[in-house]
Amino acid sequence: MDGGTEIRLFDPRRTPRDWTELIRPTQYAVFLKNREDCTSLAPGGQLYPNPDDNSCVVFNRLDAAQRFCEAKVEALPDVRCEIYDAQGLAHAPLLVIVHPNFQRKEESSSFWSRRRKLLAAIFILLSVPLLWIGTRGSNFSDVATFLAFNCILLALRFLYWDFGLRHREREAWKRLEAHRKIERGDA
Numbered sequence: 001m002d003g004g005t006e007i008r009l010f011d012p013r014r015t016p017r018d019w020t021e022l023i024r025p026t027q028y029a030v031f032l033k034n035r036e037d038c039t040s041l042a043p044g045g046q047l048y049p050n051p052d053d054n055s056c057v058v059f060n061r062l063d064a065a066q067r068f069c070e071a072k073v074e075a076l077p078d079v080r081c082e083i084y085d086a087q088g089l090a091h092a093p094l095l096v097i098v099h100p101n102f103q104r105k106e107e108s109s110s111f112w113s114r115r116r117k118l119l120a121a122i123f124i125l126l127s128v129p130l131l132w133i134g135t136r137g138s139n140f141s142d143v144a145t146f147l148a149f150n151c152i153l154l155a156l157r158f159l160y161w162d163f164g165l166r167h168r169e170r171e172a173w174k175r176l177e178a179h180r181k182i183e184r185g186d187a
Contacts, residue, residue: 006043010054024086027059028065029086033079035080035102045076095172113165116162
């Protein structure tokens with residue numbers, strides 16, 4: 001089964017009907033999506049003609065799933081592959097694989113992380129002169145204070161966004177390492 005087995009996500013004629021009830025704890029499901037809009041794609045990289053036909057490719061080993069994904073994104077650069085464990089979509093994917101030319105465009109990339117932190121710093125710095133103007137008692141003081149507090153809140157939002165993505169990545173990394181240990185027999 002190194003090549004993976006395609007299974008429909010929901011099949012009313014199958015028992016059990018849902019894919020998460022079919023997959024074993026040591027298996028991995030690969031979902032193919034369009035890199036731009038995250039619409040589900042068939043294993044061949046095309047859109048599903050009928051949304052009820054959505055499927056995933058199940059692998060017994062993580063490295064086989066990863067190789068499949070790397071080959072798929074190399075052949076079809078607009079494809080994004082997500083590898084999930086048996087817990088399914090309840091958690092973030094263990095791995096997200098995109099074509100190397102587009103890794104920088106992923107929202108969790110270090111490029112976007114630096115950009116979010118830079119924007120937060122700019123908003124914090126912008127709030128300082130606005131707060132100073134707000135304390136001067138001029139006609140513009142109410143608006144300046146309002147803008148300063150909004151800059152601070154926006155900065156905090158960017159930092160929280162970055163923290164949330166980092167936290168999600170750390171949790172996925174811990175789960176990924178736990179699965180790798182199980183496959184090596186270290187667990």
